[in-house]
Amino acid sequence: MRPFLLLATRADDEPADAEYEAFLLRTGLDASDLVRCRLEAGPMPRIDLEDYSGILVGGSPFNTTTVHKSATQQRVEAEFDALLDRVVAEDFPFLGACYGIGTLARHQGAHIDSTYAEEVDAPEITLTPQGLADPLCAGMAPAFRAFVAHNDAITVAPPHMVVLATSPSCPVQMMRVKDNLYATQFHPELDGEFFAHRQGFYADHGYFDPEALPEIQAWTRAQDVSGSWHVLRNFVERYAR
Incomplete structure (x- = not known):
């Protein structure tokens, strides 16, 4: 099997490694079948799409709407734009989570701002009629938590973008471009333990009150978000080649 490629941007080793572990667990892949490239560490290498089954993008401390972006973030965004030019043109299998939806949506002309920002939560997310019919949502309940x-998040989606899942707090929780390019605003790789671990590293990034960290971590560990995990396994099963 040709491996899948995970494009990551977390600068701290511990949360970066934990994210990779979470993607391995939820996809069912082993390390030889999920190649990781940490873009914050250096320029994106030349990617030959024929070498891979598909591309995954994880979350990030970067925000699409940041006004004063670091040189590293500017480089990463330019590299994503160049890669997505090819990925979209070929309708190559792509699945971005959280920061990944920002990269694809920005490339496709969506309007992104802070209107539908969400603090740490596990909201009920509902599949749209298009989502219920989409193969990446196979096996999922019509409503699930993630x-x-x-x-920041998509405020206005372009007409060609298909909304697959929505919630009252964020209208675009999952979307598709063409037939094979997907993205989720939620994190389909996380369970309570992985997310609580991550919160400890990003307590001062504006997602929640840092003083509330112990309570938030305890709440997080108690949540059942297993219904969201189908997305990654379905992506691998559909596109492995």
Whole structure:
């Protein structure tokens, strides 16, 4: 099997490694079948799409709407734009989570701002009629819970973008472009323990009151978000080649 490629941007080793572990667990892949590239550490290498089954993008401390972006974030965004030019043109299998929805949506002309930002939560997310019919949502309940925490989100989706899942607090929780490019605002890789671990590293990033960290971590560990995990396993099962 050709491996999948995980494009990551977390600068701290511990949360970066935990994210990779979470993606391995939820996809069912082993390390040889999920190649990780940490873009914050250096320029994106030349990616030959024929070498991979698909591309995954994880979350990030970067925000799409940040006004004063670091040189690293500017480089990463330019590299994503160049890659997505090819990925979209070829309708190549792509699944972005959280920051990943920002990269794809920005490339496709969506309006993104802080209107639908969400603090740490596990909201009820509902599949749209299009989502109920989509193969990446196979096996999912019409309504499920998933972890979120983000400072910006899609406010206006372009007409060609298909909304697959929505929630009262964030209208675009999952979307598709063409046939094979997907993204979720929620985190389909996380369970309560992984998310609580991550919260400890990003307590001062504006997602919640840092003084409330112990209570938030306890709440997080008690949540059942297993219904959201189908997305990653379905992506791998559909596109492995």
